[in-house]
Amino acid sequence: MGQELQRRTPGTAARQSDPSWPTVARTTARLWLDRHYRRRAGRRRLVLLSSMLAAMAVGAGLTLAFTQPDRGTTTVPVGAAPSTGALQLAAAARQRASAWLDREVAANIVVGCDLEMCGELQRSGFPATRLLPLQPSAPDPLGAQLVVATPVIRNQFGTRLASVYAPLVIASFGSGAERVDVRYIAPDGSTSFEAQLPAYRQERIAAGRQLLTNKHVQASASARQRLAAGQVDPRLLVTLSTLADLMPLKLIAFEDLSPGASTDVPLRGAEIGAAAPAGLPAMAAFMRAQQGEFAPAVARITQDASGRRVFIVRYDAPGPMGLEGS
16 A cells, blocks of 8 residues: 555547548637637636536647647747847746646646747647647637647737636746746636636635644645645645544645745645654555545655655645635
8 A cells, every 4th residue: 555656637538540631720729719709707727627528629730730840930039040048047937837737737627838948848748639739820829728838828818828728837948038837727717817816826725724723634834834825725725624623734835846836826746754664654545535626646655865754745726715615
């Protein structure tokens, strides 16, 4: 039981033979119409984004475009040539973003990207069926749940990218003009999403305080601070609350592997200790039994820097902001 539980990976269906081009075209049109005219009001939790799974068919017919990206999209002034250093920084940022997306993003999430970034993602192993290429003529990034904001995408959509469509940065790579941000696309628009952020945080604060009152929970100073500040992912809050009713827990730390994320993004990972040696395998068994949104991406028993055995759990991105419906 002390062995690492393997991280969930996209299903094999994502790697099956490509759908026909008519199927791709129909799916693309339906996604655009759904996002512009039939978005369901009140979708307040990120986990409900799985309803966009049908968009996975978009990338299948566009593999050729990914593997032959438009090299003329580098964001430099007209007539000017990008420096070697700038090109290297841009390429490094794309590669780091690509590796993070492939490792951290849930298997049902569709990612919007420019052609060059889509090609980088596909080369890293990200399924083409989960990519939504954003041509230079695309009026918006709708149809995806995340958008990779490269310099090309920022130039294409301007201030509307954050103010209208994708208000939240969940990870960022590089710096300056060449940085690459991974942004969450709010289903009901940026204004509605940002208006709900204070209420989401209050929900997490209330759940964190309740967890700290459980007699089976011991928390380090840093873990206690994170819980009291509403910085912990709702999936962790719900799961740990249930687990604490079954066995004593030592909450050592909450962490995330999302560099440059907004402070509004809850922490998706935790390091947990047990009161007795048998507690860690029991935690692993409990986590392995979870299903749906509460099934973690990573769950393993390991050793910390001091040689102490601990349990590590982490959920995929993006996660829910509030506990409603959890």
